[in-house]
Amino acid sequence: MDAASSQPDELATLEAEIDAAISGAADEAALDAVRVSALGKKGSVSEKMKTLGKMSPDERQVMGPALNGLKARVGDAIAARRDALAAEALTRRLEAERVDVTLAPPKSALVEGRVHPISQTMDELFAIFADLGFSVAEGPDIETDDLNFTKLNFPDGHPARDEHDTFFFPQREDGTRRLLRTHTSPVQIRTMLNQKPPIRIIAPGRTYRNDSDQTHTPMFHQVEGLVVDETAHVGHLKWVLREFCKAFFEVEDASMRFRASYFPFTEPSYEVDIRCRRTKDGIELGAGDDWLEILGSGMVHPNVLANCGIDPDKYQGFAWGMGIDRIAMLKYGMPDLRAFFDGDARWLSHYGFAAFDRPSLAGGLSK
Secondary structure, three states: OOHHHHHHHHHHHHHHHHHHHHHHOOOHHHHHHHHHHHHOOOOHHHHHHHHHHHOOHHHHHHHHHHHHHHHHHHHHHHHHHHHHHHHHHHHHHHHHOOOOOOOOOOOOHHHHOEEOHHHHHHHHHHHHHHHOOOEEOOOOOEEEHHHHOHHHOOOOOOHHHOOOOOOEOOOOOOOOOEEEOOOOHHHHHHHHHHOOOOEEEEEEEEEEOOOOEOOEOOEEEEEEEEEEEOOOOHHHHHHHHHHHHHHHOOOOOOOEEEEEEEEOOEEEEEEEEEEEEEEOOEEEEOOOOEEEEEEEEEEEOHHHHHHOOOOOOOOEEEEEEEEHHHHHHHHHOOOOHHHHHOOOHHHHHHHOEEOOOOOEOOOEOOO
């Protein structure tokens, strides 16, 4: 058998080998490697094509069409395998990314996110007291002993000045020590020092005391109110607090009881109770035969006014303070204050408020 007659058998064997390699290519990279080994510059088919120039005219007449046909069939086989691999990849992707359109779509972060009850309660306080003509005053969390105690008529040796109640910073070179404010009353002092009467403010914010149990935490939130003018009296104080409780607890009547008490910065001083009914499900405010203490209040002590440069013979005022965390617990039925600061997303999902559910007196504070 001469060389020319053996060429077709060699081409058939080569084509079978290339077809097997094409069929066995598992991915695009493997298929491209087969293409290069067959049709590349030094590929098996390309090397065969280079031999045409050395053949006789008769051999070229036979082998030319045979080699060109082989080249075309190999190219078509590679293209077909490439399409098949692409189809398989698409099928796998569709299988992996399958979506059950009968399921409810996932909620967006705006829908899932929740406003903390403390933030919501503060917004409710702002809405109520703004309606009553009060503005919001703020001050630093780190205060001086003078603003936190002395100007508020706390005598030397008062228990509140002890370290078991108050968080003090290390003593400074001049002998003084700063502290974490134990109430927001220093904001009232700062306001009276920098603003002439009439004054009508609320002072919300974080406060700190060395105490921790089910109803106390080392850091908590308070809101205090202050009114100073020439005609303020206890009747005004009672009216403001009653209107606040009616609006905040969303009850038609807020029967309140004012009991004589003692605070260094007010005279006379009152503990304020609200009528309630205790049931197995919780506390119902505004009705019943029981009473619940909710805040402290009183007329601003003349010494406090004088300490702030306000003439106590001309001006008088009233003030009150309440725990924001406490009134939030009462309104929304939260049993443990410590859960406010645990950062538990499940708790926040249950007790939190929708991001755009802004409280207003017109639309209902907690609706």
